[in-house]
Amino acid sequence: MPLQANESLADLSVDARVHLKHHYQQEASLLAAAPGRVNLIGEHIDYCDGFVLPLAIDRHVVIAAALNNSGVARVRTTGEEEAVISLEGPQAPATPPWANYLRGVLEGFRLRGSWPVPGFNAVIVSNLPIGGGLSSSAALELAFATIVEGFVDTVLDTREKALLCQKAEHDFAGIPCGIMDQFASAFGQQDNLVLIDCQSQDPELVPFHSSDLSVLVANTMVRHKLADGEYRTRREETERALATLGRGSWREVASHDLESQKDELGDVLFRRARHVVTEIKRTAEAAEELRKDNYAALGPHMAASHQSLRDDFEVSCGELDLMVRIANEIGFEGGVLGSRMTGGGFGGSTVTLCRGEQLREIAARLSVAYEAESGNTPQLFATRPVQGARLL
């Protein structure tokens, strides 16, 4: 059974309610859900003023909560120590570390003046794999922010909410991420891709009409330890490259600028810069093709994106390359329109655009061949774009 069955959002919601009742003897007064994301194209350029083209996926974090008449939030999630968070004053990173995402979100509400938040109990359930490169932390932040909105009786503008969650990730989890994950989880809409101009921070919905297409997510089930450190390094390298080029934004840099300043940049920064410039162009072109429903045009762009991430940006790994290679071997004839790594890299998942009627066969071939060569059993699931964070 290579394609994983999905626990539905309705079932997850029941789980969350049942767990709240079990742990805190309360009925939920608020229930919130936020989806993870996969990115079709536009990788490692959300922090470079680029364009990214993710979709919110049918894998969620769900939180059930109820007020507890105290000055603390008590929060539980499967397999982790309960977090007891004082709501008296400023928040700071503390133990258990998994709850720092929540503290960061609370601090965002405090700083905007939506304070105090009344005490509450909450339970978190999820069918998003952690470490699968599918933005489980962004989904957690957005679901939690949606609960807090409910308790302070304020609905934030969606952009403000996504940025508040990104800041929580920066300040409380120490990951200098771009805006893609939080924007995808916040702005996602059923049957739409979210094209984000990361310079203006404007999301635009691009309809994903074609009911005969599926987005196949293949989790390699590896996550190399260096991922977070390398992410920070890549971000710094792009900043140094831009400073060397003497420009204020990557949107002002053209390929010929890189060639003429190749010596000043040096080999590594030149390749990082080449990835950024070519990926911005590819993503803008891919979005243009999708607006015309020309899905077949996506394949070459996805292939070039993967190569650039592998060779110039150096954020892929053997397992991701293997999964993409197998998909490419299945090829257009076999129903694969395009395949590439998705997310930060160094493990995690690939995204493969497939013809729906060949989906099961493609998943079976990817699963068998990947396991035979890598020794790891991958997890595969198909998804269509779903709605972003909301109260249920």
Ligand code: GLA
């Ligand atoms: C992670 C980050 C995002 C983005 C991707 C790479 O998912 O959280 O902001 O930079 O990596 O595209």
